[in-house]
Amino acid sequence: MTDITTDITTDTATPTATTTSLDTSAWGGRHVHDPTAVRDDDGVYWLFSTDARSDGPVRGGVQVRRSADLVTWDFHGWALPGVPAPAADWSGAEGLWAPEVVQVATAGGPVWRMYYSASTFGSRRSAIGLAEAPHPAGPWTDRGIVVASEHVEPPAGLGHPNAIDANVVTEPDGSQWLVYGSFFSGIHVLPLDAATGLVADGFAPAAGELHAAPGRLLARRARAADGAVEGAFVLPRPGGGWALLVSYDSLGGSYHLRVSAGDAVAGPYRDRRGLLLTDVDADPWSVGVPVLSGHRLADGPGVLAPGHASVLSERVPAAVPEAGTHARQLLVHHVRDADAPTEHRLQLRRLVWTHDAWPLVAPQPWAGPGREVDDVSRWPADPAVLDGLWEQLTPGTDPTRVQDGVVGPLEARTAVRALGGGRFAWTAPDGAAVSAVVHPAWDAVRDRATLCLESLDDAGRVTLATRLP
Structure with a gap:
């Protein structure tokens, strides 16, 4: 056109x-x-x-x-x-x-x-x-x-x-x-x-x-x-x-x-x-x-x-x-x-x-109808979903460089609470209170359905993560 x-x-x-x-x-x-x-x-x-x-x-x-x-x-x-x-x-x-x-x-x-x-x-x-x-x-x-x-x-x-x-x-x-x-x-x-x-x-x-x-x-x-x-x-x-x-x-x-x-x-x-x-x-x-x-x-x-x-x-x-x-x-x-x-x-x-x-x-770009799940009642409710390997980003750590994703388990967690609609809360190893959301998403690099996690603690630290197979 x-x-x-x-x-x-x-x-x-x-x-x-x-x-x-x-x-x-x-x-x-x-x-x-x-x-x-x-x-x-x-x-x-x-x-x-x-x-x-x-x-x-x-x-x-x-x-x-x-x-x-x-x-x-x-x-x-x-x-x-x-x-x-x-x-x-x-x-x-x-x-x-x-x-x-x-x-x-x-x-x-x-x-x-x-x-x-x-x-x-x-x-x-x-x-x-x-x-x-x-x-x-x-x-x-x-x-x-x-x-x-x-x-x-x-x-x-x-x-x-x-x-x-x-x-x-x-x-x-x-x-x-x-x-x-x-x-x-x-x-x-x-x-x-x-x-x-x-x-x-x-x-x-x-x-x-x-x-x-x-x-x-x-x-x-x-x-x-x-x-x-x-x-x-x-x-x-x-x-x-x-x-x-x-x-x-x-x-x-x-x-x-x-x-x-x-x-x-x-x-x-x-x-x-x-x-x-x-x-x-x-x-x-x-x-x-x-x-x-x-x-x-x-x-x-x-x-x-x-x-x-x-x-x-x-x-x-x-x-x-x-x-x-x-x-x-x-x-x-x-x-x-x-x-x-x-x-x-x-x-x-x-x-x-x-x-x-x-x-x-989300760490992953929007993938459109058929690949995204908007119904929050279908978002994870079991804390076990937090286990496993995730590719993680910590935005703002050094904005002057393009940060590479780091693969590994999420940080250790105690007192984990499931709050519905994909929302969770826990205590970090240093005692910080963490609020998180986990939801279905589409992995644009691996071209597959996955989960994404976004978390924020009371010190202002953010983690964005993509669940790996």
Whole structure:
């Protein structure tokens, strides 16, 4: 399939080069960066991602793909014909970054909203814009800039956060928040007007201006780490509260994912040990729970710099119709090829929750219908499943390298408890309390059904493991 932008857009924008000459027929999940996925009312999945390519010039407008199974993706085109003029004029962007797509209920019926970012690499002169459509396939109409930022650093304070990497959070009462920011002054949150999709009164910029109050600080990193935190995504925790997922470190190498938890969308957020995500005095590589980093499973490809994740949450039919539906959450993110770091592509992984409501992600990529088991009543309940050999990863131990899987038994365990739905708890040899989830999965390297384990102890140490034959 070649460029079919004219089939899915009706809007005016600043066009960029190479808008009609790209052969996208073999793209599939290649060239995906900073992805987000949604499902339409007909059960079709739509993926939106940054305007980025590993082998040529950028074409602007937000890349769009579609899939029936979340495994095989067809390139659909671009959401917009280029960078909308207000965002281009402000930022000088040639492409759009990190789109966030959500469906909202309005007085006129459901509407899809896309929050896109316009900037240039290393710049703080950036903007988050809004476009709307009746369907993920479009047509998308630009609604202008939501919030913008620029280079100027005030004499005191954090300054305005970089206006990119939008994430929209909707509370049970319908109120909405915009979580955003990248490097520089960290991650912030602003209230949105759910009716318009723009910043709420009291925080919105004055007429004729682009800037709004920066909002509340959620996460920041020390200068020793170059302030490297971005790509925030907030999701509700089972039983109440919220989890904040962020990407740390260098985009092309040590990029990796960490989580924290808080009682409110607007924070504060703390990691498993209680450290605030705004703590710039602690070791900047000790804050946050590392849940995924670069790795290589035995005889498999090296996965470099996994990050900038979103989460697809949905209810899926049970294998037995009378059992109703099951909740399923998938981490949607990009990775690079460890042997060719400029190559970036899409991956999805199952996201699970420990019994004490911490999110962890599977070491194996999502394999699709027929290979994955969503019915948690079929997940292991016998502690004996923890025995045997596992190929194990410890994300975040050293994000600067691609970690090799280590084969061996799980650590010694005492006081093991089975808590249902694949959840277990035990005490580690050093006395740490461990929470774990074990579930069916598909071993992508060995091409066979297997089990995966994700565990977290109260010192913040994570283990991801694949059961071996």
